Amino acid sequence: xxxxxxxxxxxxxxxxxxxxxxxxxxxxxxxxxxxxxxxxxxxxxxxxxxxxxxxxxxxxxxxxxxxxxxxxxxxxxxx
Numbered sequence: 394x395x396x397x398x399x400x401x402x403x404x405x406x407x408x409x410x411x412x413x414x415x416x417x418x419x420x421x422x423x424x425x426x427x428x429x430x431x432x433x434x435x436x437x438x439x440x441x442x443x444x445x446x447x448x449x450x451x452x453x454x455x456x457x458x459x460x461x462x463x464x465x466x467x468x469x470x471x472x
Contacts, residue, residue, distance in 0.1 A: 395419075395421050395434055397421075397424075397425065399423070399428055400425050400428040400430070402423055402425035402428060403424045404424060404430075405422055406419050406421050407420045407422050408420050415438040416435060417435070417437075418436075419433065419435075
């Protein structure tokens with residue numbers, strides 16, 4: 394959870410977009426009704442904490458997880 398950079402109140406994440414395999418842009422909105430600022434953040438993988446070898450692309454069957462885990466069938470904010 395991020396806090397609003399203008400007023401310091403909590404902010405909710407409205408949506409996010411993967412920019413690459415290691416970077417995600419998140420869109421936030423301040424929960425303070427007097428402020429209501431909207432802002433973006435970038436979340437990136439900085440470094441790995443373990444030394445695990447990379448998995449092969451087909452190591453985990455696609456049907457093992459729900460479609461929402463793969464970015465499909467998520468809620469949209471459009472009216």
